Amino acid sequence: MDILTHIALGAQVVFQPINLLFCFLGVLMGTLVGVLPGLGPTAAIALLLPNTFHVAPVSAIIMLAGIYYGAMYGGSTTSILVNIPGEAASVITCLDGHQMALKGRAGPALGIAAFGSFIAGTVSVIGLMLVAPPLAKFALAFGPPEYFSLMLLGIILLIYLASGSILKALMMFVFGLLLSTIGMDAISGTQRLTFGILELSDGVGLIPAIMGLFGVAEVIANVEEEMKRSIISTKVKNLLPNLQDWRDSFWPIIRGSFLGFFIGILPGPAPVIAAFSSYAIEKKISKHPEKFGTGVIEGVAGPESANNAATGGAFIPLFTLGIPVNSVIAILLGAFMIHGIQPGPMIISKYPDLFWGTVMSMYLGNAMLLVLNLPLIGLWIQVLKVPYPILFPLILLFCLIGVFSLNYSQVEVALMIGFGVFGYLARKFQFEMAPLVLAIVIGPMMENNLRLSLVISQGSPMIFITHPISAVFIFVTLTLLISPFVPWISKRRKKLQEKVEGEEI
């Protein structure tokens, strides 16, 4: 079969020693970058890329794939261990992953995250191989109205399943939307609430917000409570997921992989959306939704798989339309162009060996990540054994430097501290942070697409309904919104709420 020959071709290329070396370097660098909060893959790639000019393009691409996946996985590590997300997509992993760590189950959490990511990565690579062109067509069908409706649906889904009060979660979301308007307006150029501070022109940064809300706030909350960490009691034996964990995680991983892959096709912060959606779906389908947030492995397996699959799906617009959807993939594009390859729809047919080499390299990157990280789990657990009085200043230090080194801006560090204060207070007042983060991440996109849609439709909100895909999303959103008022659904939700409230605190 044609595909098998291609795979063989790709594999032949990829398994050469030098490529294996580059892959390893990439994965290592990527993991390091992912673990250190705030340091992005782009800078890492930029530093390593010049070393690859003398070698074949495939080697460069293999390294890029390694960095990309490494960064994703590294972010999960810190989420689970110290409740600090390495990047936005790892925010969800914090919810249950960290709880698992606190119960002494950091090893299984990390392990499932690694395996889940591997499986998801594989699924997305296979998907890429088989269905790239038709999927690209599907992606094209998404225009401003569809994006807006999709995001609206995503929000409602997430908030509907909030473990606390819906009203409060919605409020946090709207607050986040308002915060996301700070900065120079993308369409008209008007400064909004920047008070003349140049750093604020491109908005309240995502990294300072996450670092503050999750990193700083968490540490300070712990400092207040003199929390004793029970991780010290972890036995070395419990490093890997047990059979029950596997059974519980199997379907979430599968679902997460497919979900993430499809979401990844769409431009924008796909891994984040994929992770949030997966969590929401797993919680909804689960037989024990009230346990989410206390350390259930499904809450790690699903989202981790989803965000990894999304990174794979993100390659599709590049290969089919020649359009990169984020800066990391743009670098890949650059690597192509260096070798005279014109980005565009014809890329797969014109340069099959490059395409298949890339595909296989992504697979290799995933595999190597697994190999590299599993043994490291034991090492990471040791980190947790450091007494908290010494550990927490180091964590704070990483947050500070991480944010500062983004743009060498004291303003952003100050923002992070501000978010830290806010996050700390929010915990006290029982407000959830995830909706806020989600709003900051997708707020600008939502606003842009809303305004674009209205301009295109010349002021008519009907555009959201006349476009079929958008209409579907709106319909589901409305259904979710209205359902509390439908008696029998409302009764079920009340039962759920009672269970939750009983277990709250």
Add this chain to the structure above:
Amino acid sequence: MEKTQSHYNRIAAIFFLIVGIFFFLYARSVEIGSWNEPGPGFLPFWAGLTLSAMSIALLLGSYGKKAWAVRPSFFPKGDSWKRVLLTFLSLIAYNLLLNPLGFAFTTFLFLAFLVKFIFPQTWRRTLLVAVLGSVMARLLFINFLETQLPKGFLGF
């Protein structure tokens, strides 16, 4: 001193109400635009309005029966607020001192301060952590990752 959840909700509601009204009013100073050409004030206006409405709903709800769950008081363990405050202040200090004092030295001070004064450790441990921490950080960020961190007047 015990407070109920409703009390907290009320305070929060008022906070968000103020925020909502602020944005709502602010939106008018940047162009709100029209439905067929939404301007920069469009979203702030509607979102601000929505937030204000939700805050009022929360406020009203806090007088209802359900919200009487008792919540622990704000600072359950007496003088833990001192630790919280000190930690925040040290963060702010780090931010301000980073440029004048340079990365390595500021890091050293920061680590030493927190280790010694929040959950007091011995001086030996403090110094060990502070020195090792700042040296490792310097190696990692400046040498390995080539980040441009301030050198400060001490030159390192």
Add this chain to the structure above:
Amino acid sequence: MMKKWKWMFMAVAICSMLTVNVSAQDFPRGPLNFMNPFNPGGEVDIAARAMQPYLEKNLGVPLVINYLPGAGGALCWSKLAAAKPDGYTIGGFSIPHIILQPMFMKDVTFKTDDFVILSIVEYTPIGLAVKKDFQVNTVKEFIEYAKANPGKISCGGVGKFTGHHFATLQFMQLTGTKVNYVTFTGTSQVQTALMGGHIDAAFTNSTMMVSSKDQIKVLAIGAQQRMGQLPGVPTFEELGLKMYPRIARGAMGPKAIPADIQKRLEKTFLETTSKPEFKAKMEAAGFVPQVMGIADSHKFLEEEAKELKKLIQEFDLLSPAKK
């Protein structure tokens, strides 16, 4: 206990020694930061990435490309004008954007002469394209349709007070029609929107037309003569519309960069852009490559500014009523 102290001191001393930088090195001593005012995949991006390997080889340091899209480039340029003028931060630009935006946009914090233009690397003529299943096939039909349905055709472009915006205004003025200008933040967005049929038309760059040839219908191009990369596409001039809209791009930095560093950067760009294989790559993508240093680029800038001002006055193009 003493031993431990000694050990620590040694460690610290060794570390500090290891890290004394071999100073007294010329520019550049570290990575350069290139700020892209638009989204990944757009013209600035493609040109920058095509240049990247040559620049990096020439300068001996990595070139990190960062994206800062928004407000048609104004966000990035505001930041670039305020960046440290040490030569380590440079960015892409678009002419006429950097001329028009300070003139007409409110809240903009940069001025055209805040920058030194190191090199103009290419320009792209702007043309008119429509989505595949739109019921017009020529510019003439387009104009008829527009006259019959004023304000109904959605026409995409990047930013306000940019080349695309200006081309749209010019077209409307010359043909007496009205279309609905939809503002995007980057060419790749316009491209997907047009390919997906979400907007009806777009005034957009030659490069995009070349890469999406099969998924859109290109009606005309604003060049002096037909472009080899776009066979069968008439120029506006041929159709009786005297408009030659185009966008010129390259690299620039804050004006206060020291003169010798400016020269060094200029040299790097000139050496890159004069390489035949570079030119060939650019042409294949639909660009019109240029080789211009600081002096030539500024001259070009002044001439374009003069031409634009003339057009604005002649046609009253940017009065508040028209926007």
